Amino acid sequence: MSNTAHSLSAGTRENRHYSVLVVGGGQAGLSISYYLKQAGVDHLVVEKNTLTHTWRNQRWDAFCLVTPNWQCALPGYPYRGDDPHGFMKKDEIIAYLDGFIAMVDAPVIERTQVKRVKRQDDGTFAVATSQGDYTADQVVVASGGYHTPIVPRMAERLPAQVVQLQSSEYRNPQALPDGAVLVVGSGQSGAQIAEDLHLAGRKVVLAVGEAPRCARFYRGRDVVDWLADMKYYDMPVEKHPLREGVRDNTNHYVTGRDGGRDIDLRKFAAEGMELYGRLDDLRDGRLHFAPNLTANLDDADDTYNRINASIDGFIEKNGIDAPPGGVYEPLWQPPHERTTLELAGSGITSIIWCIGFTPDFSWIDAPVFNGRGYPAHTRGITPVEGLYFIGLPWLHTWGSGRFSGIARDADYVTQAILESLRERTPSCDTVAA
Known part of the structure; x- marks a missing residue:
């Protein structure tokens, strides 16, 4: 107590x-x-x-x-x-x-x-x-x-030796068995946990969802500071373009770690993280992914650039002296859409489900x-x-x-x-x- x-x-x-x-x-x-x-x-x-x-x-x-x-x-x-x-x-x-x-x-x-x-x-x-x-x-x-943590029914068919955690149960890379880690979901928790594992030198396979992303800093300030000045955080739900539908939106992924920075999944991929699209099923010992990795990465970047563009407009409208802006250009592109992964040969020994709660x-x-x-x-x-x-x-x-x-x-x-x-x-x- x-x-x-x-x-x-x-x-x-x-x-x-x-x-x-x-x-x-x-x-x-x-x-x-x-x-x-x-x-x-x-x-x-x-x-x-x-x-x-x-x-x-x-x-x-x-x-x-x-x-x-x-x-x-x-x-x-x-x-x-x-x-x-x-x-x-x-x-x-x-x-x-x-x-x-x-x-x-x-x-x-x-x-x-x-x-x-x-x-x-x-x-x-x-x-x-x-x-x-x-x-x-x-x-x-x-x-x-x-x-209630969301864990798909396919989890019941995973081999018993594969450790499964929900995002709320994850603590640190050392608590997981040796081997690769499959992180399912790329919202705030999934992206940050994947980063935590990646920075610790663990092999990470990330099933990328439809979560958007935003910049940490842009034109000399934290994006949150800009959005506060733009009164975004005062906007009531009934005036949001999505109205009540905004309540179903996945949060943008970004981090405050080490003083704050972007989370760029493309950068992680260039450094060795394996990216796939949405995880759909487990059949015959193979993980099956949707062929939407490219689309999900592009959509996240579009949101990133769109938020920055709105800040550009605010700066111009109000005559604010700020460093120059720019448009994010992809650091890495998927060479092709990979839709299957043989579980036994992947080296995956643990899975972290980061697909939310109900x-x-x-x-x-x-x-x-x-x-x-x-x-x-x-x-x-x-x-x-x-x-x-x-x-x-x-x-x-x-x-x-x-x-x-x-x-x-x-x-x-x-x-x-x-x-x-x-x-x-x-x-x-x-x-x-």
Whole structure:
């Protein structure tokens, strides 16, 4: 149990009803608690594992932020270090979160799984947990959207001697058996894990997906700094060209490692990394890949150049003095599309699945989900009165699931909670703890 949280004992607590019950003790749930405490609202944060568990236990050893430190802006707790344009490493991120946990001092019960949430006839919510039952006037779901790792059924047919890990289980190259490593997926995790292995001198086979990429630095500044000035991070989802479809987009791959740099898969290929297209199947001892490596690399580069071109336009429009720009030219081209690889002769002894997660909100009994299990909401407010979500990708803006935008979302959801509580108790300005 976290020694910096206001931890509570489920077995001895008499109070089983709260004005607000928050499910999830990551940065989203803690941000809600910060604002609820400021407003004097009694509440409880229920965490399945321990506070900020994912950051501590589902990141590899060399993990670092891919956005600059200045974007770490949790409510009441902005980054205060001496390297705002650097990228915190794993231990620094944990230290930052520990400071936030101590400041918030949330009323929390850890190692407690919420098994069911259901709105009752009287408008309150019944909340069943592994530590007993609760009721609440309102519920905030802050458990994120990355719950169930995606591993294809073909994994069941792989030889038992091939070690299989999901990206959240990977720690470092030394923890894997000797031999080549197949990394499946080239989003942020896949590209960075492939780089981690490559830099360690491991033979890497990378199944490249459709993830886009972006530059780390362009025309004298971090691309994130340019996009911030261009107000991209303030764009609400309803004004994005893809509208809600942007929530399904794969994140651009780039890294903050060693002070930040591009991730160029073509450069890795020129240095010996084996690139293939999307992994489709395993049949007769052979891995089968889609013939789309060239297209995937070209599409990623097109996005890279398109973002840079938008920065060029911003610089020109505003008369900004900046170093000259340019267009990325491919360093390497696939000589041909390779669509099969004999597993036994490849030297592959381990596979890391980096193809994402699916949400699992099956424990919420409420008519707010679409056919893909994603909740309908407007800035986290659902059609079911008293039920809210926070911390989801593009809940409102690009930063909604990140350190940079969670404060704005948490404040907005908290104001909706307070308004609802005022309607329930019109004679009171707030609900005292």
